Amino acid sequence: MPAKSKHWLLVVLVAAWLGVPAPSGDAQAQQRQRTSSTRRRGTAPKSKAQLERERRATLRRIRETSRILEQTQRQKEASLGQLNALKEKLTVQQGVIRNISSELRYIETDVQQTEQQVQQTRQSLEQLKAEYGRLIYSASKTANSYNRIMFLFAAKSFNQFMLRLRYIRQYAEVRKAQAAQIAGTQQRLSQQLTGLQTKKQEKGSLLNTQVAEKNNLLTMKTQQDQVVTKLSQQEQNLREELAKRQLAVSRLDNLIAERVREEIARAARVAAARAAARAAARERAARAAAAAGRASDAPSRTYSDASPEEAAPTRTDRVTLTPETAELSSSFADNRGRLLWPVSKGFISQRFGRHNHPVLKNVVVENRGIDIQTSAGEPVRAIFDGKVLTVANVPGMNNIVMIQHGEYFTVYAKLRGVSVSEGQIVKMRQPIGTVYTDPDGTSEVQFQVWRNSANLNPENWIGRR
Template sequence: MNVNRLGVFFLFFFLFIAVSGGVEAQQKQTTRTKTTTKKAPSKKTTGKKAPVRKPAAKKTTSKTPVKSKAQLEREKRENLRRIQEANRILEQTAQKKQASLGQLNVIKEKITVQKGMIRNISSEINYLNKDLSATEEKVGETQMNLARLKEEYAQLIYAASKSSNSYNKLMFLFASKSFNQMMRRMSYLRQYTEARKKQAAAIERTQQNLSQHLSTLTTQKQKKKSLLSVQLQENKNLLSMRDEQDQVVQQLSLQEQSLKQEVEKRQEAVRKLDRLIENLVREEIARAARAAEAAARAKAAREAAAAAKAGKPVPTPSDDDEPAAPRSSNKVALTPEGELVSSNFAGNKGKFAWPVERGFISQRFGRHAHPVLKGVVIENRGLDIQTGANEKVRTIFGGKVLAVQTIPGMNNIVMIQHGEYFTVYAKLRSVNVTEGQQLDAKDVIGTVYTDQEGTSELQFQIWKNQTNLNPEGWLLRK
């Protein structure tokens, strides 16, 4: 019986050594953790408790839809492209010593693009501010978690110090009233040791997360500083462009007499172009009506011949049997093929490629105040697209060349029919198509004319029958 008790005693003793070994190992880990925690980034190295940063307050955001970061990046690239393109065109117009409207148009385009770039940077900064707030919130939460973990760990250390010697642990085990209670107490000691290990590991992970968040925060602050610097420079560039615009306007105001003469010449050229287009459309409507009438008569004759051959009575033609196409119609009478072309043209609204590969809209559709002359209003029946010298002009859609004409002030003109739609390309230096020629989309029809001031500009119009349309809504947005 004494031998059995002695055996049980040694069994408990060895188990106790195993538990004690784990605890002592954990105490060494505790020492290492304390050393590590001292290296945690903080502003003060004193023994005082590190201040806990509160999470950043969430800012209220506007309900208006905002552009995504990908959209902002695309806009940024497009703005840079437009600025480079405008500079290239400006170099051409700036070769002339005297200021010109073409030069003024390019500067206005640059100002418009510059404003877009500044708005783009502001949006980037707004996104970055949100990212900064989110990162600061993460830093605050992580610091709070780290402080809580350290406090809990300190409590574990304090509790362990009370029973740190082997005698107390041995007494704790042998004070058990039964074998089962002793086993439970041994399990408790092991769990206690594991809890301290997990707590130390959690502290280490949290410190690593905090370090990463602080690094991200530093990077974001540096990026914001850089963006603010770029924004400041772009605002300076905008002021410089506005000064340049004012100088050109001032120089042009000294040329008031010549500008008035130029406006008169332009208005006369526009009137001649309008008359030409209206006459061509009217002639095409009449021609299509005659063709429709002829087709209707031919069809009636075929039907009558077929009826006579079959021995059926041939109906006597009456006034009601006349072809449906009226002679006074203001619309083009379309064949089935023409209807398909018109339908396809209308279906591509807003998707057409520009008639020139590079350039910008120097004057939009409709009535506009003259940029220099006070009280003078200019009416534009299409779009003026300013571009570089010798820029190739392309048709926006497949169709038939209806006319190739020349008008003073508009130079060479090409008019192309697309069913009941017509596109007009004016101010061409050269033309390489002929009347009646069938074209495909993006076929080159000529090159842009450059005037004496060095301005290369295309006049582009779209008509539906006899109605003038705004071309800007039909072209792809740049």
């Protein structure tokens, strides 16, 4: 047998005699699984933090709705405002419960992963202890100096002697490393068990919270049923209120349509006057040039020489925009879906379009905008820069403010007081009045968005809360 082959055979036999184990495929797979789990745990807290933020936001909405509900409950009689507040609170409460369920699923998954990690760590610890035991047993065979010396001098060559000497030194280092690894694994196991206990306690606390929130939901459903029953007994009053509201809505629609028509006509007159003034100025310049003997150099004016504003026919279906109002209009459109709410707190109590009456059967109501129920005395603010086009009072809608944003218009109705005047330039977030509170204790603002004569859904324009 060649000397090189004998050398490698000797190394293999020595390693086998000492019982030094090589990392098994199972151990390597467990390590990869632990690494993968660690990476997953590194991204998990972001999802949990997001759930917690959503829960805090939902609880804040519940507190706001509860305050609004309390104001409507101060009156002895049930009202639609009270019913709307209860519906909103129920909706938000259901969101809280869904959020808690998501958190529970997250924690349950985390607990299962931690339990698996604990089991894998225990297996690794048992394997390390067994390996360490084999090392100790092998070391006992060469426990005294005589055996180690005999092992060294039994070498058949100097190279073999050096290999055995290096092996003895490395063997001691392996034992120390193995002991340190066992200690580290035990510490990791202890930390995992502590974390597992914390997660189980968190899960138990969240389960108790979920039960409490479900009980609150049942209580609110009972209150809602009671209010619906009381309102059903007031059918005649509800029909009278609905008739008054429809009349007020019709008056407001007529006012908005009239103001939009007036603004379209006014803008057209201004554009025509500007075009005529520019045409007259050019005509005077041409005559002056002709009188100075330079008539041949002055180009004859044709229709194509007119500016785009002059060349365009006068529109009767939309506002004729100047460069400034066109920029404002474009900016308003660019902020679609991100515009402010007209009030800083509250909820949508009646949505845009046609929908069934909340109590009266087979009765359909139509809303040109959205009704936002809020707290008494809440300031109403402009959602975007613009010019106050109209300040008026409409019976059934109280004070209204209409603001122009180029070819867009926003309408704020059901105001108690108004703090702006017609023609005033307002900025975004600027207060324009305060919300009106009716005798039932309901504080509600009616908000509409128009583009020229087209009625738009405000929910598509304001941001999410």
